[in-house]
Amino acid sequence: MTDTKQVTETREPVIEARGLHFRAGASHILRGIDLTVLPGEVVALLGANGSGKSTLVRALVGINAPSEGAVRLLGEPLGAGRRAAVDWSRIGYVPQRAGAGGGIPSTVQEVVASGLLHGRRLRLPRGWRDRVHAALEQVGLADRVRDPVHHLSGGQQQRILIARALVREPDLLVLDEPVAGVDMASQEAFAATMRRLVDGGLTVLVVLHELGELEPLVSRAVVLRHGKVVHDGVPPRARQDHDRAGHRHQHPHADDNALDTADNRALDLEVRP
Amino acid sequence: MIMLMLTDPFMQRALIAALLVGVTAPVVGTYLVQRKLSLLGDGIGHVALTGVALGWLVGAGMGLTTDDALAVPGAVIAAVIGSVLIEVVRRRGRTSGDLALAIMFYGGIAGGVLLIGIAGGSSGNLMQYLFGSISTVSDADLWLTVVLSLVVLAIGVGLRHALFSASHDEEFAIASGLPVWALNIVVAVVSALTVTVAMRVVGLLLVSALMIVPVAVAQQVTHAFGRTMLTACVVGVVVCVSGLTITYWYNVSPGATIVVLAIAVYAVVSLVAPLLTRRRPTHDPHPDLPDDVDLPAAATERAAAAAKECR
Numbered sequence: 001m002t003d004t005k006q007v008t009e010t011r012e013p014v015i016e017a018r019g020l021h022f023r024a025g026a027s028h029i030l031r032g033i034d035l036t037v038l039p040g041e042v043v044a045l046l047g048a049n050g051s052g053k054s055t056l057v058r059a060l061v062g063i064n065a066p067s068e069g070a071v072r073l074l075g076e077p078l079g080a081g082r083r084a085a086v087d088w089s090r091i092g093y094v095p096q097r098a099g100a101g102g103g104i105p106s107t108v109q110e111v112v113a114s115g116l117l118h119g120r121r122l123r124l125p126r127g128w129r130d131r132v133h134a135a136l137e138q139v140g141l142a143d144r145v146r147d148p149v150h151h152l153s154g155g156q157q158q159r160i161l162i163a164r165a166l167v168r169e170p171d172l173l174v175l176d177e178p179v180a181g182v183d184m185a186s187q188e189a190f191a192a193t194m195r196r197l198v199d200g201g202l203t204v205l206v207v208l209h210e211l212g213e214l215e216p217l218v219s220r221a222v223v224l225r226h227g228k229v230v231h232d233g234v235p236p237r238a239r240q241d242h243d244r245a246g247h248r249h250q251h252p253h254a255d256d257n258a259l260d261t262a263d264n265r266a267l268d269l270e271v272r273p
Numbered sequence: 274m275i276m277l278m279l280t281d282p283f284m285q286r287a288l289i290a291a292l293l294v295g296v297t298a299p300v301v302g303t304y305l306v307q308r309k310l311s312l313l314g315d316g317i318g319h320v321a322l323t324g325v326a327l328g329w330l331v332g333a334g335m336g337l338t339t340d341d342a343l344a345v346p347g348a349v350i351a352a353v354i355g356s357v358l359i360e361v362v363r364r365r366g367r368t369s370g371d372l373a374l375a376i377m378f379y380g381g382i383a384g385g386v387l388l389i390g391i392a393g394g395s396s397g398n399l400m401q402y403l404f405g406s407i408s409t410v411s412d413a414d415l416w417l418t419v420v421l422s423l424v425v426l427a428i429g430v431g432l433r434h435a436l437f438s439a440s441h442d443e444e445f446a447i448a449s450g451l452p453v454w455a456l457n458i459v460v461a462v463v464s465a466l467t468v469t470v471a472m473r474v475v476g477l478l479l480v481s482a483l484m485i486v487p488v489a490v491a492q493q494v495t496h497a498f499g500r501t502m503l504t505a506c507v508v509g510v511v512v513c514v515s516g517l518t519i520t521y522w523y524n525v526s527p528g529a530t531i532v533v534l535a536i537a538v539y540a541v542v543s544l545v546a547p548l549l550t551r552r553r554p555t556h557d558p559h560p561d562l563p564d565d566v567d568l569p570a571a572a573t574e575r576a577a578a579a580a581k582e583c584r
Contacts, residue, residue: 058444058448061447061448062447062448062450063444063447063448083450084450086450088449088450088451091448091449091450093445093448093449095442095444095445095448102306102307102308102309102440102441103306103307103308103309103311104303104306104307104488104492104498104501105492105496105497105498105501106437106441106496106497106498107496107497107498110437110441110497110498110499111441113434114434114437114438114441114442114445114446115445115449117434117435117438117446117449117451118449118450118451119449119450119451120452122432122434122435122451123431123432123434123435124434146497148496148497150496151496164445174448
């Protein structure tokens with residue numbers, strides 16, 4: 001790869017959505033979304049339940065076909081019959097729900113290894129066991145490689161889904177509430193892994209409820225409400241009325257005693273004009 | 274005694290066919306169970322009956338010497354078309370997919386009986402296809418079985434990782450850019466080929482049992498996808514070959530014997546499997562991690578004691 005090519009690639013948006021609408025039956029879920037994610041950015045997609053966050057990321061990775069509008073992934077248009085042009089080896093997707101799976105139990109190794117298949121790669125590459133092991137180490141579950149996935153807890157299954165996305169060593173990671181239901185120690189481990197990957201040039205679009213452990217990494221926040229982008233810029237401040245005694249988010253860091261830090265962590269999405 | 278059986282040319286052909294069906298049906302069945310489409314094989318089987326009758330009709334029209342020379346090719350074509358149609362309907366919407374499957378069940382049987390009458394046969398002629406007639410396997414049938422089995426195995430085993438990915442989590446497979454639609458069609462076509470391969474051995478009405486029951490047996494003893502497939506194949510071969518051997522000595526229906534044998538294996542394994550898993554040494558299923566809350570000293574001590582108990 002020549003230097004000039006790399007330069008043009010880094011200037012190009014990694015994700016580019018224009019005028020995205022999505023209708024499911026009578027409900028108009030996405031109502032004209034414009035979203036651009038540049039290389040190296042860590043963009044948090046925030047919003048209340050039902051605001052359309054998951055529908056949007058699912059449209060961005062090709063699961064939902066938008067009713068109107070266009071998506072470009074890594075510079076290539078995403079549409080019927082055009083999917084092959086996208087370099088899927090550079091994209092990792094972590095869905096929201098854990099416990100996906102069919103009628104037959106499968107092991108952690110089998111599920112994570114399926115992340116190594118993408119685009120036209122229909123067979124596992126050489127050395128896949130080592131790559132699966134490395135991905136599981138990043139989520140702290142390397143010792144469970146032979147266990148059936150349904151024997152793991154919900155939070156552990158969520159981490160398996162993260163490992164499945166990381167195993168192909170993507171340049172762009174799209175995560176849908178990756179730390180919902182994950183304990184604090186694992187959230188910290190996840191944040192540390194993400195920091196290392198972001199330092200290495202990873203671009204991230206992450207759906208979050210609150211910024212939590214990922215807050216220091218987030219470079220931009222996009223807030224959805226009623227299927228529209230209502231904020232795109234600096235991460236919004238927490239709602240003051242949520243920042244009461246009894247609503248303080250428990251946090252095990254010894255040095256985490258500053259009140260304003262706690263304010264920022266307890267982000268519950270009050271977007272001010 | 275066994276030599277007598279093995280030197281009988283009818284039995285040789287039948288054993289080879291049973292062996293092939295015993296391997297291929299569970300391979301495809303594993304994907305169907307994984308996709309929660311256990312009844313797809315049945316739907317295809319019913320449609321294949323119309324194909325049999327259609328082949329019969331065309332054969333009679335062309336004045337072929339044997340009426341049923343085109344029955345198997347007809348079944349292959351009808352089964353492939355039917356399975357692709359089911360997949361198309363399934364893709365468009367789940368509720369109507371269920372309905373379409375039901376309509377195919379009835380349409381397949383009714384169409385078969387109707388067409389065989391027009392072709393100058395009787396519904397009695399369909400019996401050997403409905404319940405199998407492995408003793409009448411000809412050399413040509415055997416060759417078709419061998420070729421189709423090899424195609425099914427090459428796809429089912431060669432593409433197993435991609436087919437697993439598409440069946441295990443279809444949305445993730447789509448978000449990985451895998452050709453999920455094409456892979457689904459591949460599973461549908463391979464299922465159709467398997468149904469027609471197994472048709473002569475166990476009959477169209479019992480084909481699905483041979484695809485599904487060995488997988489159900491395997492699930493009792495293993496929790497991995499790959500091993501489930503392998504175990505199911507072993508079970509499939511064992512019940513097919515031993516079932517057929519029984520019918521060499523006793524005058525009973527081979528298809529029914531094989532299926533009853535498979536269900537008997539399922540019953541025995543589901544009784545025995547819990548005893549086997551209980552004996553396995555277990556490790557502590559709880560990770561030794563700190564909690565998200567600060568515990569009082571007494572609770573911390575109790576946590577350490579609990580960890581010791583689990584070790």
